[in-house]
Amino acid sequence: MATVQSFKYALILISSIILNLFSANVFLRIRWEQSWTKMAAKEAETVASISCSGHGRAFLDGLVVNGKPICECNACFAGPDCSDFLSDCVVDADSGDPTFLEPFWEQHAASSAIVMAGWHRMSYEFNDGSLISEELKTHIRRVHDIVGNAVTDGRFIIFGAGATQLLNAAVRAISPEGSSSPEKVVASIPYYPVYKEQTEFLNSKNYKFSGDTSLWKSSAIDSSSSQNFIEFVTSPNNLDGQLKKAVLRGPFVKTIHDLAYYWPHFTAIPAPADEDLTIFTLSKLTGHAGSRFGWAIIKDEAVYHRMLTYMSISTYGVSRETQLRVLKLLKVVIEGKGREMYEFGYKTMKTRWDQLSKSVSLSKRFSIQDLEPHYCSFSGKVKKSSPAFAWLKCERQEDKHCCEVLKAAHITGRDGSLFGAESRYVRLSMVRSQDNFDLLLQRIEKLVTEEYASKSSMAPSVSRENKRNESMLLLLGSYS
CATH class of the missing domain: 3.90.1150.10 (Aspartate Aminotransferase, domain 1)
Structure with missing residues (x-):
């Protein structure tokens, strides 16, 4: 009887020890998990709380002086806390930095913040072998569905490092290889300078920039002409905000619709764009120009695969960190149908x-x-x-x-x-x-x-x- 009793006590003791060890392990794991997120959050909030007098900001990756990040002042402001106004300064109205949306993201600091583990997405590819987050692609379709500015059903979506990379990828994808004469890349004046600058810089034998669209109207519809055209259609236009349509018509014309500014904060949205190839960029949607993220919506599968090849060879896709941040931002945009x-x-x-x-x-x-x-x-x-x-x-x-x-x-x-x-x-x-x-x-x-x-x-x-x-x-x- 004493032996049985001793066995029971031993069993209870062992069970208690195992339970305590398990509880301690869970507790320590929770504390460990919370510790690294808390440390990251504390670091971010400490920097964000640095006062720059409302005329600048301190950043986690900014310059550090005496162990403390310093303020980066808005133009025409200076000093340790950006409180000194430079009355004789030059106002920069050249840059298109879309920082007008900063106050909105300040108001949504918690919902737009991300905490990223050091081991986040270390592989070149996602588990399915692709370079594109399917969840992000789903959210992009949702954004367009809510706004009603582009048809995405039955279309292919590809990501790029901003619209700039996608513009050239699109031109290359719709230019035939080995043509007897290069495709003429045209745009209506006033046009976005990158169309000309990028086309001339890359100096391809398959296409060349040929100026204003209006110069080629008759050539485009001439059935005896051997000239092929790629027209950039920017709507609303980068310069003057006018809603635009393609100018050239005919069997020898292909179009790329640059719809970077086709969002409700810049223009009315009369109808969803239903084109062969449209390009959008995050910078004009949320203001995050520094994330360098854009996407193209493509109707033709062959064009999609050619663009995919271009992106794979040139940069092997967009960074996973960028895709995660964009996903987080779009979730905020979608809240309340984005209004x-x-x-x-x-x-x-x-x-x-x-x-x-x-x-x-x-x-x-x-x-x-x-x-x-x-x-x-x-x-x-x-x-x-x-x-x-x-x-x-x-x-x-x-x-x-x-x-x-x-x-x-x-x-x-x-x-x-x-x-x-x-x-x-x-x-x-x-x-x-x-x-x-x-x-x-x-x-x-x-x-x-x-x-x-x-x-x-x-x-x-x-x-x-x-x-x-x-x-x-x-x-x-x-x-x-």
Whole structure:
């Protein structure tokens, strides 16, 4: 009996030890799991909490001084905490950095943050052997389905390092090998400079940049012509925000639709794009230009495979870290059918456009593009314009180089000649930080004010001249 009792006690003791060891293991594992995520979160939040006076930011990968990340200041601000305003600085309206959406992502800090393990996706490929996240592809289709700006059913989707890489991949994919003459790559003025720059830089024997689309209308429809065309259609247009359609028609024409700005914060969405090949980019959707992520929606399977081959040879796909971040961002975009982000973006851009166009409308020296409102299927109402850029024109005969006129006022824009247009035009970016836009608006308003001040100072001299003329007429009358 004593032996049985001892055995029971021993069994209970062993069971207790095993249970305690198991509990301790679970507890330690939980503590370990939490410790590395907590450390990562603490590090990120510590840097994010560094005060830069609302005119800059500190970043995890930024410069470190005395063991602490330093502030990276917005243009025209300086100092350790970016509180020093540089009143005589040059306003950068050249760059298309879409940082106007930063405040939205600040408001969604928790839902847009990611914590990535050191062993995350170390392989070259996903488990299925592909270079593309199927889950991300599903979310991209969902985004387009909600907005209604592109047909994705029955289409192929491919990822690239921003739209820039995809543009050339598309041109190569639809250019026949071994053609007797290179395909003519064309775009309507004013066109996005990358079309010309990239085509000429890569210098392929299969295609070459051939300028403005309008020069080739008759050749495209000529059945006896042996010329083949690739037309870039940018809608809304990068420069002036106009919704565009293909210009060339005929059996020898292929089109690439660059729809980077075809989102509700920049334009009305009349209908989903149903084209052979369309290209989008994350930078214009969420503002994350630094992530270098874009995608193409392709109808033809052969073109899809040729583009896939190009991407595989050139970069072997888009980094897994980028794809994970994009997936996280798109989940936020999709929440509430995306209306919160689009409404924030539209309100911001429309306010900026209204303010700038109102100031320029008071001027005789400058003008900007006229944009008509359009019905938007996404919002269900007619929407006014909210373009990313102002296409400014210097109206005076002597102001042939508008960039120089603005440069004298401490504004840098992008010369119209880069877009195939006259230097009388300048592209001004409205998508940067609020600091940047406020300064741009102030400089434009100052130019308009100086214009009126100049007219006022001339008025007395004109009046005196009129009086002298009247006196001369009276004098002449007395001699007659």
